[in-house]
Amino acid sequence: MSRYQAADIEAKWQKAWDEAQVFRAERSGDRPKYYVLEMFPYPSGRIHMGHVRNYTMGDVIARHKLATGHNVLHPMGWDAFGMPAENAAMASGGHPKDWTYSNIADMRGQMKPLGLSIDWSREFATCDPEYYGQQQALFLDFLEKGLVYRKEAVVNWDPVDMTVLANEQVIDGKGWRSGAEVERRELTQWFFKISDFSEDLLDSLDTLDSWPAKVKLMQANWIGKSRGLQFAFERTDGGEIEVYTTRPDTLMGASFVGISPDHPLAKELAEKNPDVAAFRAQCAKGGTTEEALEKAEKLGFDTGLKVRHPLDPNWELPVWIANFILMDYGTGAIFGCPAHDQRDLDFCRKYDLPVKVVYKPENAEVVSLNEVNGIAAAVDDIWKSSAYAVEEREDGPDIERVCVDYCAYVEKIRFSDETANSSSPAATKWLLDRRFDYVVDGSGLFRSMSAEEAFNLISDNIEELGVGQRVTNYRLRDWGLSRQRYWGCPIPVVHCDACGVVPERKENLPIRLPDDVSFDLPGNPLDRHPTWRNCECPKCGKPAQRETDTMDTFVDSSWYFARFTAPRSDTPTVLAEAEYWMNVDQYIGGIEHAILHLLYSRFFARAMHICGHLPEKCREPFDALFTQGMVTHAIYVTRDENDRPVYHFPEDIEVHESGARLGATGEEVDVIPSAKMSKSKNNVVDPTTIIAQYGADTARWFVLSDSPPERDVEWTAAGAEAAFKHLTRVHRLVCEIADSSDAGTPEADEALLREMHKTVHEVSGGVESFGFNSAIAKLYAFTNTLAKSQAGAAAKRQAATALVQLMAPMTPHLSEELWLRLGHEGLVATAPWPVADEAMLVEDTITLPVQVNGKRRGEISVPRDMDKAEVEKTALANDAVKRSLDGAQPKKVIVVPGRIVNVVV
RNA sequence: GCCCGCGUGGUGGAAUGGUAGACACAGGGGACUUAAAAUCCCCAGGCCGAAAGGCCGUGCCGGUUCGAGUCCGGCCGCGGGUACCA
Numbered sequence: 004m005s006r007y008q009a010a011d012i013e014a015k016w017q018k019a020w021d022e023a024q025v026f027r028a029e030r031s032g033d034r035p036k037y038y039v040l041e042m043f044p045y046p047s048g049r050i051h052m053g054h055v056r057n058y059t060m061g062d063v064i065a066r067h068k069l070a071t072g073h074n075v076l077h078p079m080g081w082d083a084f085g086m087p088a089e090n091a092a093m094a095s096g097g098h099p100k101d102w103t104y105s106n107i108a109d110m111r112g113q114m115k116p117l118g119l120s121i122d123w124s125r126e127f128a129t130c131d132p133e134y135y136g137q138q139q140a141l142f143l144d145f146l147e148k149g150l151v152y153r154k155e156a157v158v159n160w161d162p163v164d165m166t167v168l169a170n171e172q173v174i175d176g177k178g179w180r181s182g183a184e185v186e187r188r189e190l191t192q193w194f195f196k197i198s199d200f201s202e203d204l205l206d207s208l209d210t211l212d213s214w215p216a217k218v219k220l221m222q223a224n225w226i227g228k229s230r231g232l233q234f235a236f237e238r239t240d241g242g243e244i245e246v247y248t249t250r251p252d253t254l255m256g257a258s259f260v261g262i263s264p265d266h267p268l269a270k271e272l273a274e275k276n277p278d279v280a281a282f283r284a285q286c287a288k289g290g291t292t293e294e295a296l297e298k299a300e301k302l303g304f305d306t307g308l309k310v311r312h313p314l315d316p317n318w319e320l321p322v323w324i325a326n327f328i329l330m331d332y333g334t335g336a337i338f339g340c341p342a343h344d345q346r347d348l349d350f351c352r353k354y355d356l357p358v359k360v361v362y363k364p365e366n367a368e369v370v371s372l373n374e375v376n377g378i379a380a381a382v383d384d385i386w387k388s389s390a391y392a393v394e395e396r397e398d399g400p401d402i403e404r405v406c407v408d409y410c411a412y413v414e415k416i417r418f419s420d421e422t423a424n425s426s427s428p429a430a431t432k433w434l435l436d437r438r439f440d441y442v443v444d445g446s447g448l449f450r451s452m453s454a455e456e457a458f459n460l461i462s463d464n465i466e467e468l469g470v471g472q473r474v475t476n477y478r479l480r481d482w483g484l485s486r487q488r489y490w491g492c493p494i495p496v497v498h499c500d501a502c503g504v505v506p507e508r509k510e511n512l513p514i515r516l517p518d519d520v521s522f523d524l525p526g527n528p529l530d531r532h533p534t535w536r537n538c539e540c541p542k543c544g545k546p547a548q549r550e551t552d553t554m555d556t557f558v559d560s561s562w563y564f565a566r567f568t569a570p571r572s573d574t575p576t577v578l579a580e581a582e583y584w585m586n587v588d589q590y591i592g593g594i595e596h597a598i599l600h601l602l603y604s605r606f607f608a609r610a611m612h613i614c615g616h617l618p619e620k621c622r623e624p625f626d627a628l629f630t631q632g633m634v635t636h637a638i639y640v641t642r643d644e645n646d647r648p649v650y651h652f653p654e655d656i657e658v659h660e661s662g663a664r665l666g667a668t669g670e671e672v673d674v675i676p677s678a679k680m681s682k683s684k685n686n687v688v689d690p691t692t693i694i695a696q697y698g699a700d701t702a703r704w705f706v707l708s709d710s711p712p713e714r715d716v717e718w719t720a721a722g723a724e725a726a727f728k729h730l731t732r733v734h735r736l737v738c739e740i741a742d743s744s745d746a747g748t749p750e751a752d753e754a755l756l757r758e759m760h761k762t763v764h765e766v767s768g769g770v771e772s773f774g775f776n777s778a779i780a781k782l783y784a785f786t787n788t789l790a791k792s793q794a795g796a797a798a799k800r801q802a803a804t805a806l807v808q809l810m811a812p813m814t815p816h817l818s819e820e821l822w823l824r825l826g827h828e829g830l831v832a833t834a835p836w837p838v839a840d841e842a843m844l845v846e847d848t849i850t851l852p853v854q855v856n857g858k859r860r861g862e863i864s865v866p867r868d869m870d871k872a873e874v875e876k877t878a879l880a881n882d883a884v885k886r887s888l889d890g891a892q893p894k895k896v897i898v899v900p901g902r903i904v905n906v907v908v
Numbered sequence: 909g910c911c912c913g914c915g916u917g918g919u920g921g922a923a924u925g926g927u928a929g930a931c932a933c934a935g936g937g938g939a940c941u942u943a944a945a946a947u948c949c950c951c952a953g954g955c956c957g958a959a960a961g962g963c964c965g966u967g968c969c970g971g972u973u974c975g976a977g978u979c980c981g982g983c984c985g986c987g988g989g990u991a992c993c994a
Contacts, residue, residue, distance in 0.1 A: 780931035
């Protein structure tokens with residue numbers, strides 16, 4: 004009997020599949036098509052366990068669909084533009100192109116041994132001029148349809164290196180190479196008009212039935228539809244300030260009007276007032292990320308300007324410049340209502356601005372006002388309490404009641420204030436400044452009304468006054484695609500002194516990246532290239548300058564799925580091919596792409612449809628989405644002399660009880676226990692050693708069995724050994740069965756075949772619903788059953804055949820080998836998937852647990868179809884149950900047929 | 909900060925609101941062997957108990973339910989995203 008020789012088997016069958024062209028995808032009318040796609044990799048140089056996990060999952064789906072009679076498209080390509088190639092060029096002097104293509108060759112070489120059912124004839128890289136040239140054509144079409152435009156936007160600016168930094172290159176607010184404090188700076192850049200599609204992108208989420216709910220929720224929140232009021236505050240010195248608010252109901256609690264440091268008014272003031280200029284400069288420090296902006300200390304500057312409250316001309320509010328107000332959202336100006344917004348509250352406390360309550364806190368009565376910390380603490384508690392947040396509902400704010408009782412509440416606070424030992428300035432200020440006699444509706448007191456009523460009352464007043472109107476607003480911003488970098492798709496436009504910005508002619512595409520560039524200086528090499536940017540204006544023919552910005556790499560990955568349907572065509576897509584192959588039936592990728600990549604792709608599919616590159620049905624390009632968890636691993640960090648992080652490889656680390664240290668020097672390292680594997684953090688584990696040691700089938704089996712696919716998994720090497728042992732066991736067992744001629748008992752045959760049908764049923768279900776780890780557990784159990792079975796050779800061969808077929812999507816090479824060994828014709832890869840006999844799935848006798856008051860006390864064995872009354876009788880007659888009841892009379896007996904009996908006493 | 913997830917034995921994990929811990933890893937014991945490897949068999953959440961059995965137990969606190977790992981509310985911890993990492 005031959006031993007399990009993974010290396011021989013795998014090479015043999017990969018060759019066989021190749022020769023039979025089993026995975027070559029061609030249009031065909033005789034089978035339903037199925038397009039399965041895994042998010043294509045960035046060619047970092049080495050595949051890691053995350054790739055193996057991702058592609059193996061997709062491969063199981065693809066092979067299962069092939070076996071169930073589908074015409075499967077399962078392509079692979081490379082998301083090949085991006086910063087790491089330039090970083091490598093800077094670090095070691097090579098060329099990004101060489102680095103990238105060499106990495107692609109390496110990774111393809113590491114992926115092929117996995118035996119993936121990929122149609123490699125469709126492979127491409129986004130840095131191929133044949134691909135990015137078509138992308139440039141798309142850009143020009145988008146431009147023509149008004150889907151692209153230019154405007155000013157802020158970037159991270161490194162004032163020492165004089166270059167734009169990616170967010171990732173900003174560490175603790177400092178440039179990663181220079182260590183200089185990063186500034187925000189405005190540049191003119193290209194934008195896709197994704198915001199034109201806000202409503203559609205939001206509404207269409209409802210049609211994506213096979214997407215994870217969490218992804219749809221994240222996208223919906225990202226798009227961030229809000230109903231609000233846009234209106235103007237009149238300045239006492241003339242002019243006005245336009246604000247947007249989702250909370251007009253809190254207008255009577257306004258304490259100030261705030262404008263963004265990037266607001267035109269702030270810029271105007273800065274020209275005359277050096278203090279304002281200095282404040283703006285202070286606000287411009289730090290990175291551009293939302294996180295950095297939100298977490299930054301709240302800074303404000305009192306402009307000295309005043310505005311009139313729109314509902315009370317005698318009520319003046321100060322105008323502040325505040326760093327937490329984003330120019331990109333709404334109008335870049337707000338009114339602050341500190342009582343009902345945490346950020347406004349923080350701000351008002353810091354600058355001693357009044358806090359006016361509009362809503363009565365729901366739990367005002369239960370607040371203890373005699374706490375040792377005095378009234379300030381009580382007020383704090385209330386401010387912090389969730390009662391203050393008015394829940395945003397689909398139909399606008401609701402639930403909470405606008406005050407009436409708040410007068411009584413304020414009295415209560417005041418009463419307590421007299422007895423409190425301390426009176427904090429904030430609390431005193433708040434008490435002194437209440438204006439609860441203000442009239443909204445002329446009645447002399449606030450009416451008791453719901454938040455929605457208040458929302459409408461204020462909005463109506465504002466609209467009647469003619470100073471503003473209700474508007475729908477979206478958080479989603481247009482997609483800035485300009486990058487001041489070399490290794491990306493050149494933006495195909497020309498700047499002409501006479502004609503302005505002119506699109507390149509399509510016949511001049513692709514606009515190729517020049518090869519002769521240097522990375523010895525920071526910044527974009529295209530900018531300082533001696534000749535590349537010189538060209539003729541496509542319109543007037545005079546000398547002109549090429550755009551030197553390249554495209555965001557997200558553009559590359561926003562349409563590659565469509566390109567796979569016609570990867571060699573000299574147009575971006577071919578409608579007939581797209582009509583046949585699209586949409587992607589199953590898309591698989593990391594949860595980290597839940598928002599940006601998937602949203603951008605949805606936008607691109609719409610835009611491509613508008614330009615005639617995709618049929619109508621492709622507006623939502625991914626029918627089903629599965630988001631796999633990430634493979635994580637600890638990160639080991641030390642700090643260099645400038646306090647910048649240095650990441651160490653796992654193999655250089657010694658772990659001890661209280662932490663970890665560097666093996667070479669003994670230096671203690673900080674351990675970040677579990678984080679996404681990332682090349683820049685040096686925590687990537689290489690799967691090739693496992694493949695070399697045990698074979699691809701072991702690696703595939705192990706990554707699928709180890710954890711549920713949607714969950715993150717911490718990589719450990721233990722376990723691969725066990726997977727290999729199991730496959731060896733299956734090999735031995737099936738070979739024994741193939742050679743056996745034993746007779747068995749009819750009972751054993753029956754039992755084995757019942758178990759076989761159950762396994763077929765459960766494994767099929769598991770494969771179809773991404774329950775790979777559970778499916779594999781069933782296969783383990785069935786292997787154990789088969790090994791112990793006393794069934795005859797014929798029944799065992801039948802069971803072994805099913806086992807081999809069920810394992811085939813996961814361990815395709817081993818299965819082919821055993822399929823042949825069992826004497827079957829052709830390839831298991833194309834053999835029809837086994838189908839379970841429903842009649843064999845039901846047992847005649849079932850075991851029911853019996854609970855007494857919800858605790859399991861015994862079990863009974865009853866016929867499957869026994870009626871409820873009989874089951875109840877049997878349960879109550881059970882010895883263990885009687886003992887547990889101890890003579891007590893049951894009040895109620897709940898019988899859940901086929902499930903459980905619960906006796907309540 | 910904000911949005912979204914996740915949290916179950918020593919470990920990975922299983923469990924349409926219905927017997928918590930399937931299946932495996934590591935561990936312990938045994939068989940085979942001169943020995944080892946390989947293979948096979950058995951044990952195994954915690955506590956009490958000789959056993960029968962009992963009590964506790966799915967991050968924490970509370971709720972809904974005959975019944976909660978699962979649903980609801982509030983916390984804590986960890987992870988992802990946060991628009992120039994891909």
